[in-house]
Amino acid sequence: MHIALCGLGRYTLQAIFLLLLFLNKAAAIPHLDENIIHIGGDHYYPPYEFINQDGVADGYNVELTLAIAEVMGMKVDIRLGDWSAMRKNLDEGKLDVLQGIIYSGKRTAEYHFSPPHAIVHQSIFARKGESKAATLAELRDKEVIVQRGGIMHDHLVQDNVQAQLILVDTHAAALRLLAAGKHDYALVANLPGLYLGRELKLSNITPVGQPFSPQRYGYAVTKGNEALLARFSEGLAILKKTGRHQEIYDKWLGDLTVTGWPWKKIGLVTALISFMLLLILGGIVIWNRVLAREVANRAAELDRQHKQLIQADKMSSLGILVAGVAHEVNNPCSLLLLNLPVLKEAYQDIEELLETQYHEHGDFYLAGLPYSRMRTEIPAMLDDMLTSANRIRRIVDDLRDFARKGPTELNEVVDLNQVVATVIRLVDNTLRQSSHHIKTHYAQGVPCFYGNAQRIEQVIINLIVNACQALTSVEQSISIKTDYDIQSKELRLEVIDQGCGIEPQHLSRLKDPFFTTKREQGGIGLGLSVSASIVQEHGGQLNYESELGKGTHATLFLPTIKEPGCE
Known part of the structure; x- marks a missing residue:
């Protein structure tokens, strides 16, 4: 009897111990309030986001997030920590949003991205007086310091640069190592690198190359959380329209965009120019007049481009x-x-x-x-x-x-006839108001093509709307037809109008960004340029033939993926 009671007591103590252990683990699991949106970021990525001297989250991203929360009526909890840990928390559902992450095609497999709220440049930093490197290929067999889990870490691994990677948790750690004479290069974001170099007084390092084009930087959520991302995108669009976004941007990032100029070199060049001007004193009056005229023209062009960029920004939130x-x-x-x-x-x-x-x-x-x-x-x-x-x-x-924003991969099987029919429904009112003679013809049994239906819709809309705008009378006709060339295995879409036509010297410039002959009617010259870019992504061609006063013939060619009989 005594042995049985001892055994029972032992099992009871074990059960109590396991229960306490379970309760302790349950208490350690963070509780996410469903009414509060939990947002993550890097704790040391100035001036975008960092923890200030008072131990409070601060920076451009933080202030922008709080402003969006205010205009959208959201409650947010901003948590800054180790970047790789923040990404892991988002993947595991412990965070709802990352407030600052660089867009890449590979990352779209895991995340959905908002329109960008900043543009980030990546730079290769080196010690002054040592060998420079302007491209990733020059990093081969070198010791490169990079932030763990950052976009540059991703690129170096994906592109198989074959450099020896030194992984650190922050940009500051990377720059300190480089300044201390360790390793060959540091690959960090340009503005944080300049900011940290100034704050930490790292005077012996300098950016020596930018291996990537500007990268989009904005909010991101995991797949399935697009509704929440739409709220942040809408809030960002509101801030841009009211000018508040620009105020926040100028406060945190404006000064850094104008720092780092080689003033000594500029002074020397200015002195040389002044000396040359003294030598050609006889022609200075004419020169000043020419220069004043050029400055006026340039100012007008910059003003126009500014308005065009504002219009493009409006279209991004469409x-x-x-x-x-x-x-x-x-x-x-x-x-x-x-x-x-x-x-x-x-x-x-x-x-x-x-x-x-x-x-x-x-x-x-x-x-x-x-x-x-x-x-x-x-x-x-x-x-x-x-x-x-x-x-x-x-x-x-x-x-x-x-x-709807489509995927970056052109992996849809698309029926050209269906896309054209959808576009005609979209612009039906414009067609009927422009012409009483609309002719459509759909070739039967045409094959499909690989691509993105929504992007091709955008191209076809631009072609049809341009044709409508070219007409001077409702009695002039527009013809829209699809066809398939068996020999070249290409799909063909033709949009033919009897409008005013295009002057010969303008034909070669139709695909140039911001070129338009309709400036007075509010045109900005982006439609055909964007269309040409989309068609090129699909491996196709966009050609124009026109005769002034008689009309224009636009032809879209797309490569097919199979024989006629699209399933």
Whole structure:
């Protein structure tokens, strides 16, 4: 009996110990308040985000996030820590959003990105007086310091640079190691590198090359959390339109964008120019006049480009705005589509009673009008309303598909005929207002192509809208047709108009960014340039033929992926 009780006591103590251990682990699991959005960032990435001397999260990203939370009415909790740990927390659902992460094609497999709120340049830093490196290829067999889990770490691994990587947790640690004479190079973001070099007084290091083009920097969430990302994107668009985003940007990043100029060299060049001006004193009056005219022209050009960039920024948030409008229109439209069939059935049920009343007692008033008139008009009105509601739903769906951001990979199997039909529905009103003679022809049995349907929609919309704008009379025609060339195995879309045509000297510039002959009508010259870029991504061609006063013939070529008979 004593042995049994001892055994029972031992098992009871074990059970209590396991229970306490479980409760302790449960208590250690962080609780995420569903009403608070938990946002992560790097604890030492100035001036974008860092923990200041008071132990509080600070920097450009932090202030921007708080401003977005204010205009969108969100509660946020900003947590800054080791960058690689922050990315892991986002992947594991312990964070909802990363407030500053660089976009890359590979990262889109894991995350969804907002429109960028900053542009980041990456620089190779080296000690002054030592060998320079301007490209990744020059880092081969070198010791390169890079932040663990950062975009440069990703690129060095993916591109197989074959450098010896020295991984650190922060940019500051990378620059300190380099300044101390250890390793060959540090690969860090340019602004944080300049900021930290100034703050830490690291006077013996300098940027020697920028191996990458500017990179987009913004908010990101994991797959499936796009609704939350849309709120941040909408808030960012509001801040940009009100000018508050620019104020925050200038406060944190404005000074650094103008630092680092070689003032001694500039002074020397200025002295030489002044000496040369003294030698050519006789022509200084003419020179000043030419220079003043050039400055005025350049100022006007810069002002125009500034307006164009503002317009481009507005277009970047178009998808968010259209998605919101589509949602608001679909709600009442769905109510109409739900209730109209019920009303139609209700009227059919009481129609017999109304007819009996009409035949036995004569005409009477219904909704203030004689029933003899309403008996035929009510069914027709209900049918028209139902048809119109379905048309609204179809148009809204097309707009939402057009505005939705597509994947970066061109891996969709696309039917060109379907894309053209969708575009024609989208621009139906513009076509009907521009011409009374719209001709369409869809080649039968054409093959598909690999690509992105929404991007090709954008190209076709630009071509058709340009054709409409070229017409000077509604009696002039527009022809839209698809075809397939068996020999070259290419799909072909032709958009032909009888409009005003294009001057020969302008034909070669149609694909140039910001070139337009419609400046007075509000054109900014980005449509055909963007279209050409999209077509090039798909491995196709976009050609134009035009005769002044007779019209323009635009042809889109796309490579196919299989023989006719698209599945």
